[in-house]
Amino acid sequence: MNKIGIVTVNYNTEKDTLNFLDSLEKINSSGFSLSVVVVDNASRENFSLPKKYKKENIKVINLNKNTGFSGGYNTGIKEVLKENVDYVLVVNNDTILDPEILINLTEVIAKDVRIGVVTPKIYFAKGHEFHKDRYSKEELGKVFWFAGGYMDWANVQSVHRGVDEVDIGQYNKAEEIGFASGCCMLIRRAVLEKVGLFDDNFFLYYEDADLNLRIKKAGYKIYYVPSAVLVHVNAASTGGAGNxxxxxxxxxxxxxxxxxxxxxxxxxxxxxxxxxxxxxxxxxxxxxxxxxxxxxxxxxxxxxx
Incomplete structure (x- = not known):
């Protein structure tokens, strides 16, 4: 039985975190043992689990200072690695997990030891699209936030393939990609042990791109898995782009x-x-x-x- 550590970070977004945990309760974990860590990044009020979520495999770590996405993720990753997990899923708290996401991600990563990271197809949460006025009522909720990615070196930024496009099946091929968003990455334990964790120097933004490149330089592949699906409320804890x-x-x-x-x-x-x-x-x-x-x-x- 594979053991998966799931790490998410809360920062003044308790409602999002509870919605995330609700989706986690519905996940198909057949054949898996899950260890879940919620890291609270010194929110205005310390995050604590309501009674319905208090289970042996869910742990909250309250930090006394804001360590950013990189530091928050690293705290949680270190904790789940103590549990001898085979894989670590780092995932934003403002997301909703499809029930089959772990089944579909692990199916791909388990096929080839050279695959170090897998990442899902990610949609904007319905009504949270960047340009929601562009879409019909039927299209809302089917707009890509991420369908694979790559590095644009001319502009020194990571690019989300398919962003703002409506899903009509154009990105339904599982394939190697150049960049996996830190919004959701399933990482092989051996990869983290070899290349290390997120670089705390970044705090927020580009920390995922940096880890991606270190993973690729170590000889591992990064794969996009369209059968695995996630819904994302964009930039909830950072207030959105442009601030x-x-x-x-x-x-x-x-x-x-x-x-x-x-x-x-x-x-x-x-x-x-x-x-x-x-x-x-x-x-x-x-x-x-x-x-x-x-x-x-x-x-x-x-x-x-």
Missing amino acids: LLHDYFITRNQMLFGLKYAPLRSKIALVRQSIRLLISGRPKQKQAIKDFYLGRLGKGTFFNK
Whole structure:
């Protein structure tokens, strides 16, 4: 029997976490033993499990400081690895798991020891699409958030294939991809033991891209599994794209990631862009660039008053 550790992070989004746990209760775990860890990232009120969710295999870890997605995930991963799990599912708390997701993900990853990570087809939650006015009533809930991914090195960013497209069967092939979103990744234990966990220097954003590249450099494959399905309420705990948090961490971490991995041409472009942002960027972008060059990584100075 395979043992799977499931790790999610809560940060001031208790309702989302409880909805996630509701979906977890309906999951088909036939042939699996599950160990679940919810890491609370120093929410305004410590997260605790209501009575209906209190089970031997579900644990809550309350942190006394916000360690970001990378730190929160790492805390949970370390905990489930103590349970001698075979695989670790890291998954955002603002998601709803399809009942067959574990069956379908493990079916693919178990076929080839060179497959280190598998990731599902991910839809926007109905009504949470970026451009919901574009779609018919019937199309809502069938819009891709992620259908596989790859790295765009010209712009130093990960790309979600199919984003904003309606699912008409165009991405129904299980295949190797270049990038798996940290929204949901099933990772082989041996991979984590070989390449390590998420890099805490990122805190938030690009931490998944960094782990993906380290996994690929170690010789493992990353696979997209369309038969495995997840529904995602986008950026619930970060407030959505375009806010100050996004401005700061995307800007700083693009520099951190790009200067570590990107081709020389893209590195030069990033340095030039950083100079432009220092001169004419938005306030949090300027702060992010300064912090990058001063080595203020992790949480940086974003939360400083």
